[in-house]
Amino acid sequence: MFAAENGLRGDPRLKAISDALSVVPNFPKPGIMFQDITTLVSNHKVFKHTVDIFVDRYRDMGISVVAGVEARGFIFAPPIALAIGAKFIPLRKPGKLPGSIQMQPKSQFYQVDEIMNLCCPGEVISEAYELEYGNDCLEMHVGAVEQGERALIIDDLVATGGTLSAAIRLLEREGAEVVECACVIGLPEVKGRRLLDGKPLYVLVEPRQ
Amino acid sequence: MSTVSKPVPHKFLEARIVSQRYSYSGNSVKSHFFLPYTNATTGRRSSSRREILLIYRGPIGGAAVPERKPLSVVHMASSNVDNKDDRISRISSSIRVIPDFPKPGIMFQDITTLLLDPKAFKDTIDLFVERYKDKNINVVAGVEARGFIFGPPIALAIGAKFVPMRKPKKLPGEVISEEYSLEYGTDKIEMHVGAVQPGERAVVVDDLIATGGTLTAAINLLERVGVEVVECACVIELPELKGRDRLGEKQLFVLVSST
Numbered sequence: 001m002f003a004a005e006n007g008l009r010g011d012p013r014l015k016a017i018s019d020a021l022s023v024v025p026n027f028p029k030p031g032i033m034f035q036d037i038t039t040l041v042s043n044h045k046v047f048k049h050t051v052d053i054f055v056d057r058y059r060d061m062g063i064s065v066v067a068g069v070e071a072r073g074f075i076f077a078p079p080i081a082l083a084i085g086a087k088f089i090p091l092r093k094p095g096k097l098p099g100s101i102q103m104q105p106k107s108q109f110y111q112v113d114e115i116m117n118l119c120c121p122g123e124v125i126s127e128a129y130e131l132e133y134g135n136d137c138l139e140m141h142v143g144a145v146e147q148g149e150r151a152l153i154i155d156d157l158v159a160t161g162g163t164l165s166a167a168i169r170l171l172e173r174e175g176a177e178v179v180e181c182a183c184v185i186g187l188p189e190v191k192g193r194r195l196l197d198g199k200p201l202y203v204l205v206e207p208r209q
Numbered sequence: 210m211s212t213v214s215k216p217v218p219h220k221f222l223e224a225r226i227v228s229q230r231y232s233y234s235g236n237s238v239k240s241h242f243f244l245p246y247t248n249a250t251t252g253r254r255s256s257s258r259r260e261i262l263l264i265y266r267g268p269i270g271g272a273a274v275p276e277r278k279p280l281s282v283v284h285m286a287s288s289n290v291d292n293k294d295d296r297i298s299r300i301s302s303s304i305r306v307i308p309d310f311p312k313p314g315i316m317f318q319d320i321t322t323l324l325l326d327p328k329a330f331k332d333t334i335d336l337f338v339e340r341y342k343d344k345n346i347n348v349v350a351g352v353e354a355r356g357f358i359f360g361p362p363i364a365l366a367i368g369a370k371f372v373p374m375r376k377p378k379k380l381p382g383e384v385i386s387e388e389y390s391l392e393y394g395t396d397k398i399e400m401h402v403g404a405v406q407p408g409e410r411a412v413v414v415d416d417l418i419a420t421g422g423t424l425t426a427a428i429n430l431l432e433r434v435g436v437e438v439v440e441c442a443c444v445i446e447l448p449e450l451k452g453r454d455r456l457g458e459k460q461l462f463v464l465v466s467s468t
Contacts, residue, residue: 024381034381038401041361042370051365071379074357075371078324082331082362088324090358098307098319141321 001194002186003053003204013049014205017184020046021208035185035207037156041075050076053204054182055083058152063179065151067091067171069138069163072156076184080154089144091153091167094137099123125173129166138163140170147175157185158203161196168197296332301465303329304445318445318467320355320416333359336464337442338366341412346439348411350374352398352427355416359444363414372404374413374427385433389426398423400430407435417445418461421452428459 008014020040027034041047058080067089068077074090081088094100100123126139145151153167164181171178178199186203194200303323310317323329337359346369351360353375364371377386377397384399405411413427418441428438438459446452446463453461 022382027381028378036381038373038380038404041364042372042404044364044368044370047361047371048365071354071357071375074354075361075373078330078358079362079365081324081327082334085327087327088330088358090321090324090354092354095311096354097321098310098317144321144325 001200001202002191002206003202006202008053011053013046013053016046017050018205018208021185021205023208033207035157037072037075037184040184050184050204051079051083054080054154057182057202058180059084061179062150063152064149065089065145065171065176067140067151067153067167069153069155069167070096073154076156077152077154080152086152087144089140091138091140091170094126094139097124097139097141099141100126100139125170127166127170127173129162131162138166138170140174142174145171145174145176149176150179151176152179153181155181155183157187158183158190158196158201159187160189161201164201165197168199294336296329296336297464299326300329300333300336300444304465304467306467318417318447320358320444323444324358333444333464334362334366337363337414337462340442340462341440342367344439345410346412347409348372348405348431348436350400350405350411350413350427350431352413352415352423353379356414359416360414363412363442369412370404372400372411374398374400374430385430387426387430387433389422391422396423398426398430405431405434405436409436410439411436412439413441415441415443417447418443418452418463419447419450421450421455424452425455428456 003011003014017040020043022036022039024034024036026032040050054076063084064086066077066081066084066086068074068091070090070092078088080086090097092100123142124139125142126137128135128137151171153164153171155164155167158164158181164183168178168181180200180202181196182202184204185207186201186205187207190196190201190203191206300323303326305319305322307317307319309315323333341363346367349360349364349367349369350372351357351374353373357373360373361371363369373380375398377399380399380401383402385402386397386399388395388397411431413424413431415424415427418424424441424443428441431438440460440462441456442462444464446461446466448466448468
């Protein structure tokens with residue numbers, strides 16, 4: 001659901017956030033209008049508004065975990081975590097979290113639906129998800145969350161929801177309860193949808209034209 | 210100079226790595242995992258031949274995941290900040306060391322455990338904010354990706370802009386880049402053209418300084434466009450790698466020093 005439909009209609013901060021985004025055509029590939037948040041975080045006032053809106057929403061929800069998706073989720077999630085007194089958990093690309101072993105060979109030996117959750121014992125768990133071509137993987141440290149903790153997942157933008165779905169699965173595998181997924185920008189694919197994989201989805205603005 | 214306030218038992222997690230060739234869906238596949246020893250030994254890292262054990266959770270049944278042992282927590286001395294500051298002590302204890310990551314012989318300083326302690330994380334940010342809030346800093350530059358975790362909270366608290374410095378091809382649009390050397394080969398970091406203005410005062414933030422290669426590249430990038438780099442700020446320093454020397458005249462501020 002978009003913030004404007006959920007209590008923030010007419011809030012001038014939403015317009016400021018939208019205006020602070022930049023659009024870069026044909027990045028990373030032809031035909032994609034890339035929504036660039038660097039101009040937003042470069043504007044202190046607007047960056048603060050962005051964080052404040054999320055903090056106001058989540059501060060009284062008993063959330064003890066804020067997970068951020070590498071790498072742009074790392075920019076928005078920690079300030080939210082700090083403000084609400086929650087722990088921050090980075091969800092990372094394969095091989096980045098210490099203790100992770102990048103799987104060899106690569107996915108050419110597996111079909112997407114055959115990828116088992118290959119478990120690095122005691123350290124890192126891994127969740128595969130589909131990209132337009134091929135697939136990718138998201139990892140989290142084992143033991144970062146405890147059973148029953150209430151969690152938030154943050155990323156800069158949601159498109160198909162594939163990455164967020166993988167993030168939800170990772171947290172649930174470790175026993176967390178995912179309360180909501182939140183992004184600054186939501187592409188048209190999510191307009192009109194309140195839920196992603198059964199979890200509420202909260203988005204501040206639509207893509208800038 | 211390093212001081213340790215009280216002795217802390219050091220237990221290092223030792224890993225056996227086993228490799229196996231097995232058959233999956235008719236293909237021959239070689240995989241490797243590391244399997245922690247169930248009895249962690251004290252004070253030494255394994256130098257014996259390593260084997261890799263495959264743990265595979267497949268259609269035939271569940272994995273036998275061995276019991277996790279806690280990893281070592283190496284107590285590190287503080288640097289640049291008053292030893293008596295208990296915040297430093299808590300921050301320092303919350304960082305864990307992971308042996309042989311990303312490759313054998315490297316003792317990796319893992320800040321993810323610091324991030325799991327809300328008070329330690331808040332204290333980390335507060336210590337940087339206290340230092341920079343009255344220094345007219347306009348720009349906090351954070352180096353991908355762990356610099357993205359510490360930089361933005363500092364920027365927000367001191368009223369500065371946050372500027373991400375990224376690996377090649379991640380930033381859309383026009384960028385400037387700076388190459389730097391690695392142990393083998395080179396790498397590059399990039400910054401958006403127009404992200405900063407000449408004359409602005411900047412602090413560069415990363416989780417850790419080792420040889421200082423990345424930070425030097427970041428400083429160069431900023432200085433090339435006329436920014437004044439006031440200081441580099443890191444949570445951890447590895448003094449044996451002499452990153453501080455490599456920064457030369459540039460000031461370096463760290464919270465903990467790991468020897």
